[in-house]
Amino acid sequence: MATLFINVYASLLKKPGSNIDPGPSDQNWILALRIPTNKVPFRCYKWVLFAISVVTGAQGTLSTRPYTLHPVDFTGGLPTENVSLYYHISEEEKQRMLPIDPEPRLINTNVTSSVATTRQQYFHDSLVLRDGSCVLTGCSKLLCDGAHLISHCKGDMYIKNLTRRRSRGDDHVDIVETIDDTRNGILLNKLTHLVLGKDVAFIVTPNYGMTTEDVDPDESPESPRCTAHFFSPESKVLVGRNNQAIDTGSALQISDSADWPPTILFDAVYASVVLHHFGTNDFKDALSKFTFTKDTYPRGETELKEMKNEQASEAERRQKQEEEQDACQEARRGRRGETREDLLDMLLFVPFANMIPEQLREEVRKAEEKAQAAEQTALVEKVNDWRSHLPPA
Numbered sequence: 001m002a003t004l005f006i007n008v009y010a011s012l013l014k015k016p017g018s019n020i021d022p023g024p025s026d027q028n029w030i031l032a033l034r035i036p037t038n039k040v041p042f043r044c045y046k047w048v049l050f051a052i053s054v055v056t057g058a059q060g061t062l063s064t065r066p067y068t069l070h071p072v073d074f075t076g077g078l079p080t081e082n083v084s085l086y087y088h089i090s091e092e093e094k095q096r097m098l099p100i101d102p103e104p105r106l107i108n109t110n111v112t113s114s115v116a117t118t119r120q121q122y123f124h125d126s127l128v129l130r131d132g133s134c135v136l137t138g139c140s141k142l143l144c145d146g147a148h149l150i151s152h153c154k155g156d157m158y159i160k161n162l163t164r165r166r167s168r169g170d171d172h173v174d175i176v177e178t179i180d181d182t183r184n185g186i187l188l189n190k191l192t193h194l195v196l197g198k199d200v201a202f203i204v205t206p207n208y209g210m211t212t213e214d215v216d217p218d219e220s221p222e223s224p225r226c227t228a229h230f231f232s233p234e235s236k237v238l239v240g241r242n243n244q245a246i247d248t249g250s251a252l253q254i255s256d257s258a259d260w261p262p263t264i265l266f267d268a269v270y271a272s273v274v275l276h277h278f279g280t281n282d283f284k285d286a287l288s289k290f291t292f293t294k295d296t297y298p299r300g301e302t303e304l305k306e307m308k309n310e311q312a313s314e315a316e317r318r319q320k321q322e323e324e325q326d327a328c329q330e331a332r333r334g335r336r337g338e339t340r341e342d343l344l345d346m347l348l349f350v351p352f353a354n355m356i357p358e359q360l361r362e363e364v365r366k367a368e369e370k371a372q373a374a375e376q377t378a379l380v381e382k383v384n385d386w387r388s389h390l391p392p393a
Contacts, residue, residue, distance in 0.1 A: 060089035
């Protein structure tokens with residue numbers, strides 16, 4: 001059976017940054033998202049509305065027509081044929097629109113300066129104090145990372161401008177000024193952290209378009225919830241609290257602390273993953289031009305290039321450092337033209353010098369078995385420690 005698609009079109013101004021609300025002929029409808037119907041995780045059209053709203057950063061209405069408003073039936077199930085939908089937004093929303101940065105998720109690099117390391121350690125320790133254990137699986141803090149929602153390398157300017165533009169509350173308590181603010185992080189198991197922002201994201205309900213009942217029929221519509229969405233089956237974590245399988249629909253353990261991440265940040269991560277999996281190249285190109293003219297990067301492409309150059313320099317520095325370490329190790333072992341053997345290696349070899357080959361092979365076999373047993377013991381101890389931190393069934 002052929003795969004069916006929900007095609008979602010978004011309209012950006014032909015001249016990004018313009019204050020003029022264009023007429024139909026001046027709108028630039030772009031195929032933004034191409035979503036296979038078998039990838040829709042929750043209430044079909046409600047979820048599509050939420051997805052396109054967090055990607056564009058504007059609240060609007062899904063219509064079956066491009067130039068006249070003909071709202072879709074949000075109570076409907078999955079379509080039985082290909083569907084084209086158009087995301088209409090008001091003039092007011094167009095002026096506040098701030099689409100998600102289409103730049104692929106940048107991998108967090110190791111930070112080596114003492115100041116940055118101190119900030120990172122404080123960030124991690126603060127998350128441990130707030131969350132206690134993995135907010136998704138409940139596993140021990142020993143198996144967790146302090147995971148940034150907005151990637152650390154995006155920097156303070158990006159997260160400040162993003163939260164300022166997307167904030168809708170009068171009190172503006174959801175504005176985050178620095179990238180290492182505790183509100184930009186959650187304590188997350190290492191496996192899920194590896195794919196956070198690429199194959200895994202979390203959806204906060206109720207939100208614009210969806211109630212909590214839409215993600216879990218057993219919950220009340222207005223009950224606050226943060227729900228996992230695994231966009232790729234291979235990214236799933238198999239076991240969580242009470243040995244329950246972790247899958248799309250699993251709930252996060254939400255803290256009532258004032259420094260719990262604001263919805264804006266969860267939405268931004270979700271938008272990034274939606275764009276990664278369903279966004280078209282034409283739409284990503286259009287967003288690149290749009291975001292450079294907005295507040296995300298005040299100095300446009302220049303700032304992004306500087307960020308990339310800084311990351312490249314850091315990667316080059318680390319590679320050089322590793323090469324120097326390897327060179328030192330080789331020199332120590334006499335592998336750079338020197339004939340003398342490492343003294344420690346010679347001392348370790350003495351007990352085996354007079355052994356016949358059969359005895360030597362037997363000693364090697366025993367050493368391997370001993371190493372494997374030690375590794376297995378360490379693994380069992382780690383698992384037992386993890387289980388001891390799980391709440392009783």
